Amino acid sequence: MEIAAGIDFGGTSAKVGLVDKSGRILAKDSLLLNSRESFEGIVEPVAQCLRGLLAGSSAQQGLAAIGIGTPGFIDKNEGVLIGGCENIPALQRRSVQKYLGNAFGVPAFAENDATSAAAGELAFGAGRKFSSFVLITLGTAIGGGLVLGGRVYRGYRGFAGEIGHLCVNPDGLWCNCGSRGCFEQYASGTAMARVYGEKLRKRGREPEAELTPKIIVEKAREGDELARDTIEETGRWIAQAFGSLLNVLDLEACIVGGGVSEAGDILLSPIRRHLPDHCWPQICQGVQIVAAELRNDAGILGAAAQAFERLEA
């Protein structure tokens, strides 16, 4: 049985799993990352963790490839992380792919985490039904991945899919990337919390300290109209971004993932309702707006899926 290791680097932890071609996770573990460590100090414990999983499973002989997902821009040939991963600076300018490939003697493939997530949805999740779609991951920021013509689309150097940095408002908010009006500033979890907080303050109320999208969604479900308005506005911005992407790329589906997407229909409904205002009728006709299916293990499954895909390419 052929298996791939899926490794998902977050800002504070790494998740490691062994995944078969049907998307079953045979074993998994996670470890805390010390972001002030050296490159080897971060990557070697991850390798140790993977060795442990392999030793404890019957799958060792079948390890076909290692897939790695990290934030940032990863050169698609060398696997070098060339930027955009400020939370784990030691990974920058280095190749996790090369290190782990050498350590385990199998092909290894590093990929932007949102592009990995799109590969995961294509292989094991909501993307199985579609040959072309965009996935956005709504969290602290907005990540994005594209599947075009049945394949993960990586772009010229491997940097494609920065949907969070589509300009949706030319005179709008400044973004961490240095540009103005990025989609991420209007529809991420961070943006939802900011918008809801502003709505409260304008009405003389103070938002609770830890205002998460999850709390806002719960409030909306309980009938809080400001929370509903916040989600409605978020949905309108997402519809605008999807409309632009559909006009440019003529896709079959738009998939909404990341923590915020657990809101489900309360978020998907406004996206679907507003979409025709932002897209050619011929192009948005029949396009499906759906939630991602992979949840807690999306990182592991996505990393493994992109490794399987690239192994076959």
Add this chain to the structure above:
Amino acid sequence: MEIAAGIDFGGTSAKVGLVDKSGRILAKDSLLLNSRESFEGIVEPVAQCLRGLLAGSSAQQGLAAIGIGTPGFIDKNEGVLIGGCENIPALQRRSVQKYLGNAFGVPAFAENDATSAAAGELAFGAGRKFSSFVLITLGTAIGGGLVLGGRVYRGYRGFAGEIGHLCVNPDGLWCNCGSRGCFEQYASGTAMARVYGEKLRKRGREPEAELTPKIIVEKAREGDELARDTIEETGRWIAQAFGSLLNVLDLEACIVGGGVSEAGDILLSPIRRHLPDHCWPQICQGVQIVAAELRNDAGILGAAAQAFERLEA
């Protein structure tokens, strides 16, 4: 010698040519279209014109395919024009591809004219150096075509490339497509003439009756500051659109075509200068902003190029 026919349907005329694989036009002709004619009344004269070119050339035996470019949305499988071609209503819901393919007994391929233009630049023009690029055609409207991974990208149904309908301003001008703030409303030739006219009127001056982008460019070259400002603003909007597209698609180049692009560096310079304000530094680094190379015969060459490409697919 293998040749393709390239047929370019405009609103008032059709251009027909015979093109070899090196992009040489062996013979060409054009005919006026009566847009009130029936489907057959429009397409049969085009077929006659092609028969005439074939009869007059030594290439008849070598006709390998017919490429057709028209405005609008063309289903990539059946070649049916399903909308967006209001200037020649008789073509809608019909397949020029099928008609001409049957008439000449060779494969025929209909394609959106801007996507055809991208195929033309890829095969014979400024795109030869690049494996991934966007082409925009600036004219009365803005058309667009994409080349990704060395191939023309058509999208799920064949409708991709509507770059003119990227939303660049959510509270902006209404567009013919029914949405607001489309790129086309800010950077087409029509938009340039509107902006320059507004600038004059706000200063108590009346624009000349026929204000074309060509005239505006000439005025800018002669030192007219309002004309220069108009082109500067156009360039900024184009840079914003290109920045968004690069963030999403990670391309090697952006090619500016269509009549307005004959402005050359006076338009390309502001695009290049503004681009870094609208794009991740890692992503816009090294991206080339260049003018299309195919000019008067771009329609014929593009239509033939996409036919050659699809014949080989």
